[in-house]
Amino acid sequence: MRITQGCFSYLPDLTDLQISKQIQYCLDNGWAVSLEYTDDPHPRNTYWEMWGHPMFDIKDAKAIMGELNECRRMKEESYIRMCAFDATHTWESLRMSFIVQRPTTEPGFMLTRQETDGRNLRYETRAYVMEKPEGSRYK
């Protein structure tokens, strides 16, 4: 099951050229771009691991693409997303974020039903990959 989140989630995965242009758009707006990765695909997993610090004071997308390729090399089978942080007063939050890499296969989620008091049901979504420990989930 293809995980979607952030901007462009309804589009096919962006090519490197498209990613690079989006990054340049962010930089031209003065936003600081950062990279985050995870191998826990649950939609409620909000806080991903940071790949280095947010990259302030960078003018050209090529520098970020270099960092992204490094991250891809080290985290081959992980989700990687690119975030753009706007430090302007009253914004001070992310303006944009989108997925730039996903594992080759995404097994999806299992739905479990738990029967509780009376005839009530509790539902739980659990990613199949979460059976395995961190770092070996998509191998």
Add this chain to the structure above:
Amino acid sequence: MSFAQIPKSETLIDLRAEFAGAGLETYLYGLDQDLVGLKPVKSRIREIASLLLIERVRQRLGFATETPTLHMSFTGNPGTGKTTVALRMAGILKALGFVRQGQLISVTRDDLVGQYIGHTAPKTKEILKKAIGGVLFIDEAYYLYRPDNERDYGQEAIEILLQVMENQREDLVVILAGYADRMDNFFSLNPGFRSRIAHHIDFPDYNNEELLHISETMLQRQNYRLSNAAKDAMGEYIKLRREQPYFSNARSIRNALDRARLRQAGRLMAQEGSVAAEALMLIEPEDIFASRVFRGQPDSAGPNNV
């Protein structure tokens, strides 16, 4: 490529129109207008700009396939305008499309070289990331290399720089700057740098008239001016200051003017009654003659405050 392959519409190229189209004239005219003296530097920059313009046309026609080497070295004494010209250079390179963003990142040894093993590479790469798409200006570049200490981390920064200067020529332009003699020494000890640098520009010292002209322009920008008598005083000052140690051309002049403004303020405050608005703009000879330079002493407290 043979001539037969040139597109029909492109057999004659209007270089004037190319020149105007790139918006180069504003940069070059600005350079001529805003900077006093520096004749050889200006003509060299015009030459480089023409070369780059031709290079761009050749690229468009498919005659040139490789990105030209654009790395430069600026040599000259302190205060001769190396940083200012580098800033203009970044604008010219941006106008011609040889760098994408045109920012100038000015660094010295401390910004590139780390303090312990494993610190230098990330530090240098961090700076390079900021400079990508623009110009990296390394002031006093010879401090990167310390021949007396073979374990100096500067060597590591040099290696990274050389690699980037070669492999990422389309991403950034490196300008090395410093005193002429020390730069020569640096280049002879690091032949890798010399061969990767296409343009060497030498910045001459300013003569006394040029420095006087500079002091007038500096004051004008701050809405001050020298009275006629003060102009003579300033001329005297420049003559004497040049003979003193730590003379650094335009920078010494700027510092001298800052102190003259300080004395002017003191003089005006000490006056009884109201002061004419005109007087707030005027630097008088006594503001300049009060300098210690006229008593044969250094103008400021110590060598750090040149």
